[in-house]
Amino acid sequence: MNYKTDVLIIGSGIAGLFAALKISDYAEVILITKKDKTESNTNYAQGGIASVIDINDSFEKHIEDTLIAGAGLCHREAVEMMVKEGPERIKDLIGIGTKFTERNGKFDLVKEGGHSHSRILHAKDLTGQEIERALINSVNLKSNILILENFTAIDFLTEHNLKKNKNSDIENKNCYGVYALNSQTNEVIKIESKATLLASGGLGQVYLHTTNPKIATGDGFAMAYRAGVKIANMEFIQFHPTSLYGSSSLPEFESRSFLISEAVRGFGGILRTKDGNTFMEKYDSRKELAPRDIVARAIDNELKKRGDEFIYLDITFKNSSEIIERFPNIYNTCKRIGIDITKEFIPVVPSAHYACGGVLVDKDAKTSLNGLYACGEVTMTGVHGANRLASNSLLEAIVYSHKAAKSIKEFIKENKNDFLEIPDWDDSGTLTHDEKILVTHTIKEVKHTMWDYVGIVRSKQRLERAKTRVSNLYKENESLYKKTKIYNDILEARNLIACAHMIIKCAEMRKESRGLHYIIDYPESDPDYLSDTIIQNQKF
Numbered sequence: 127m128n129y130k131t132d133v134l135i136i137g138s139g140i141a142g143l144f145a146a147l148k149i150s151d152y153a154e155v156i157l158i159t160k161k162d163k164t165e166s167n168t169n170y171a172q173g174g175i176a177s178v179i180d181i182n183d184s185f186e187k188h189i190e191d192t193l194i195a196g197a198g199l200c201h202r203e204a205v206e207m208m209v210k211e212g213p214e215r216i217k218d219l220i221g222i223g224t225k226f227t228e229r230n231g232k233f234d235l236v237k238e239g240g241h242s243h244s245r246i247l248h249a250k251d252l253t254g255q256e257i258e259r260a261l262i263n264s265v266n267l268k269s270n271i272l273i274l275e276n277f278t279a280i281d282f283l284t285e286h287n288l289k290k291n292k293n294s295d296i297e298n299k300n301c302y303g304v305y306a307l308n309s310q311t312n313e314v315i316k317i318e319s320k321a322t323l324l325a326s327g328g329l330g331q332v333y334l335h336t337t338n339p340k341i342a343t344g345d346g347f348a349m350a351y352r353a354g355v356k357i358a359n360m361e362f363i364q365f366h367p368t369s370l371y372g373s374s375s376l377p378e379f380e381s382r383s384f385l386i387s388e389a390v391r392g393f394g395g396i397l398r399t400k401d402g403n404t405f406m407e408k409y410d411s412r413k414e415l416a417p418r419d420i421v422a423r424a425i426d427n428e429l430k431k432r433g434d435e436f437i438y439l440d441i442t443f444k445n446s447s448e449i450i451e452r453f454p455n456i457y458n459t460c461k462r463i464g465i466d467i468t469k470e471f472i473p474v475v476p477s478a479h480y481a482c483g484g485v486l487v488d489k490d491a492k493t494s495l496n497g498l499y500a501c502g503e504v505t506m507t508g509v510h511g512a513n514r515l516a517s518n519s520l521l522e523a524i525v526y527s528h529k530a531a532k533s534i535k536e537f538i539k540e541n542k543n544d545f546l547e548i549p550d551w552d553d554s555g556t557l558t559h560d561e562k563i564l565v566t567h568t569i570k571e572v573k574h575t576m577w578d579y580v581g582i583v584r585s586k587q588r589l590e591r592a593k594t595r596v597s598n599l600y601k602e603n604e605s606l607y608k609k610t611k612i613y614n615d616i617l618e619a620r621n622l623i624a625c626a627h628m629i630i631k632c633a634e635m636r637k638e639s640r641g642l643h644y645i646i647d648y649p650e651s652d653p654d655y656l657s658d659t660i661i662q663n664q665k666f
């Protein structure tokens with residue numbers, strides 16, 4: 127069954143749901159999501175959402191902290207907009223029933239790495255889940271939002287798909303919706319829309335170790351790239367310094383690592399090598415509260431130097447009931463693998479966590495393709511620069527969702543075109559794939575390649591190796607894709623390969639080390655190279 131709507135939203139994380147609520151005030155919305163509606167990076171966010179709430183804090187300080195973390199690459203206007211509009215958007219979240227933790231009648235604002243003031247609102251250590259709960263409750267009350275679960279967007283509908291242009295090389299100028307796979311029936315449908323909002327989240331699954339759930343296969347980045355949309359700064363992948371070593375023994379952490387939030391270091395947590403010694407003082411005067419890239423590289427260096435598989439995070443010296451009260455989720459999860467964090471050190475390793483780069487958008491959340499808007503982790507807005515400040519991503523998502531909702535309102539008012547004649551999905555001549563293991567292996571190979579050669583520390587030689595391997599995987603997978611009836615894994619393999627390609631491409635373009643991109647051949651930042659790496663559908 128095909129659909130037509132005013133606005134199509136891809137993704138049910140904070141960015142997609144927040145925008146859906148705002149857009150439902152003036153238009154009909156279809157929101158598609160890959161699994162059930164709660165499954166998203168948002169749902170696993172622990173630490174919180176940053177905003178200037180305390181009277182002793184200031185916009186200037188939050189802006190300054192964000193710019194410092196971004197290592198010279200943040201777009202100042204974007205940062206200013208995010209920080210200054212933040213408190214209003216937080217009010218929106220509270221208005222729909224989000225319950226942030228309070229202490230003595232005030233919000234319990236906490237501090238995280240890189241912040242000069244306590245400004246993180248949280249809901250204990252389950253902030254994302256609480257926000258997602260409030261958003262879904264509100265969206266469920268809106269009769270003009272239709273949520274389609276288990277629908278995976280495959281590709282955007284653009285000029286390329288118009289019947290008369292089918293075999294031509296016409297440039298894609300407009301977005302008319304998407305083809306999407308119903309993963310329960312394996313049917314591919316067409317959803318046509320006057321405007322499309324991409325809110326499909328991150329790409330952590332391109333790496334072997336990641337805090338991101340299984341859905342985070344970078345589909346939105348890849349779809350945009352294939353449609354010729356401008357993408358920027360893909361080399362800046364944030365590795366979270368502390369994910370729980372050994373969490374994969376728990377069934378729900380088979381494909382993602384359990385995060386030990388930044389807030390644990392904000393709470394006073396100390397990093398120690400396996401023999402119990404501290405080491406952060408050797409790397410940065412802010413020690414455990416240095417920005418994530420510095421902490422992740424310090425841990426990576428200690429692990430490589432010592433040949434250890436993990437380091438420890440210690441909060442045993444803090445009051446036990448305070449630990450359990452503040453971090454119930456972390457306490458319970460560690461307990462399930464036999465670690466009592468009030469008495470024992472927590473074994474941790476870095477994991478791929480967040481993509482600072484993505485689909486290039488302007489201050490109104492517009493992409494370079496007419497009719498396509500984007501917000502949330504899939505975008506490059508300019509606010510994170512070369513490194514994201516902790517707890518700024520949920521904030522960025524709501525500020526830009528709000529912007530997208532406003533821009534789309536204007537867009538659909540001015541563009542009253544009828545729906546165009548776009549053909550249905552044609553899979554004639556394709557076969558059901560009877561060697562699915564080949565695709566499973568491809569996915570594993572991409573993850574290993576990226577972890578081994580395009581991780582926390584890079585080199586020209588490692589990037590060259592990764593490029594050759596990813597290019598081979600691309601050729602093999604594309605030839606299979608063309609003759610196979612679509613199913614989820616083959617789509618995800620295709621998207622992971624495209625994301626790997628984009629990360630390598632941008633990493634090769636940046637001939638310096640800056641923020642999250644550290645390359646041993648160019649260990650210093652180049653003051654003359656203060657620009658974004660922008661790519662647009664280049665050859666694999």
Ligand SMILES: Cc1cc2nc3c(=O)[nH]c(=O)nc-3n(C[C@H](O)[C@H](O)[C@H](O)COP(=O)(O)OP(=O)(O)OC[C@H]3O[C@@H](n4cnc5c(N)ncnc54)[C@H](O)[C@@H]3O)c2cc1C
Pocket residue numbers: 136137138139140141142158159160161163164165166167168169170171172173174175176253254277278279280325326327328337338339341342345346385479480501502503504516517518519520521523
């Ligand atoms: C463990 C963890 C902890 C974090 N902690 C914090 C924190 O404390 N503070 C903070 O600011 N940030 C945190 N982050 C980052 C933050 O959670 C994310 O950046 C943010 O939630 C992204 O929101 P989003 O709406 O853009 O994407 P998501 O929340 O990931 O939502 C994406 C949605 O798109 C859907 N989707 C994807 N592909 C398709 C497709 N092809 N078709 C249809 N649907 C699709 C997914 O199913 C999902 O519903 C954390 C991230 C993780 C993983």
